[in-house]
Amino acid sequence: MTPKLTGPVRVRFAPSPTGYLHVGGARTAIYNQLLVQSLGGAFILRIEDTDRERSDEAMTQQIITAMEWLGVSVDEGPFLQSERLPRHREQAEKLLAAGLAYRDFRTPDEIEEVRRRAHAEGVTLRSLTAEVEPSEAERRVAAGEPSVVRFRMPATEIVVHDLVRGDVSFPPEVHEDFVILRADGSPTYHLSVVCDDIDMGVSLVLRGEDHLSNTPKHIALFEALGATLPDFGHLPLILGADKKRLSKRTGATSVEEFRDQGVLPQALYNYLVLLGWSPGDDREVMARDEIVAAFSADRLGSSASVFDVDKLAWMNTQYMVNLDVQQFLPEVTPFLRAVGLEDHAGTERMNAALELHRVRSANLVELAEQVGIYFGDEVTWDEKLSRKYASKDDQLVAHLEALAQRFAASDFSVEALDRALRDLAEEEELKAGVLIHPTRMALSGSKAGPPLFDLVSLMGRERTAERLAAYGRYLQDLPPIVD
């Protein structure tokens, strides 16, 4: 039977330090924390850094930073698995002494040969394992002969009562005696995980599906070490657009990359939560506390999902539009800095600009770029469009000049600017658009953007006058078209 989850729970997130936080891992962390938030308990962070060559303090720090950015805080840890190696070795010795593990003196080459043969025959390795008498083993160890310690898997069916998949059973023949201590005496992953989960009192192991096949090993170890079994749950993997495991070839894979692409943490969090879980109704954009309140493990999906960057972008816009500008100011600031606008961050003018443009951007990179028009000195105009505007009104330059004067005479409120332009258009018997479009081009260098009078008002007297005048000169100097 699938276990029924009751709180409090002790859960953990146990990434290996690879240098970034993978979105799949991030989602696992989110679900784990959500469980604690709805059931009570503790969320533990443990860095699986036993593979020393791949480990590095900075990588660990990066994972923590990324989690903090995402808003996933930890109750206990980070614990470094590498610091617990002596404890793991000790447990291995215990298993060895109890006869639950044994020494294997075969060389890697020999093992490979055995494996090759087993593979060819479609047979599992377990029937091919070779044990030696304990006394002989001792003698050979004393003689300095290298060996590994293998855990003896029970010859019984092992069933994983999986929280998201129901019962998954593994027949006796597939259990292979696996190495728990390498020839150099270092513990392997399976041993370390189980030892740590026991010592840390983990009551539920919620992790990626890639560990499902390893779970029988872990269950056997828990039992051999005399520990009560935690509950298990295995989350489906996240796929790329090519339906393959999400990888760098198909796009961004890490939390840090999305952050750098200008995705708000709230948006990424919300998007990730929905990738494999749903509240059961039609809600999608959900506040944090709403998610916590709605979350339950039995609504976790069991099939892999494709990461959809378009939907993420949509989600991001939702958050950019609905959050107070103040709330995401800390997030935009680095992007403003990147385009040299750092000094304006937090000013009233900048806030107004962000307010005006956030609904028009899919991410903070775009937003920072757009907002530059109010602060920089450079505008570049599109020649083809400019010609088109000029062709609609042969007096355009004069009209823009008149418009500039009327703007200057107004109080620069949105209403006054609006009236100024429309009055002029009416007097000159022009459609408003004939003036509006070139004015937009003059000021922003773009044919699209926020409502014109908001744009002009925010642009300010000085800049408006300058750009209108400069654009007039530009129009006048446009080289004639030669066919």
Next chain:
RNA sequence: GGCCCCAUCGUCUAGGGGUCAGGACACCGCCCUUUCAAGGCGGCGACACGGGUUCGAAUCCCGUUGGGGCUACCA
């Protein structure tokens, strides 16, 4: 190869024996509108296939196909 998992619109999903198979992203159209967005309204679009079980299967069972995972002295 062996073992295990998975399978509803292109994508994320709801639905777990009787539904016009619902919602969201994307796409298309219309409305709003000075433009671009946002928003509103509408459209396109799915139960992988084959067998059972049943009065009745998207839903339960088996098989096939497809995808994924594991199969290390990596984690």
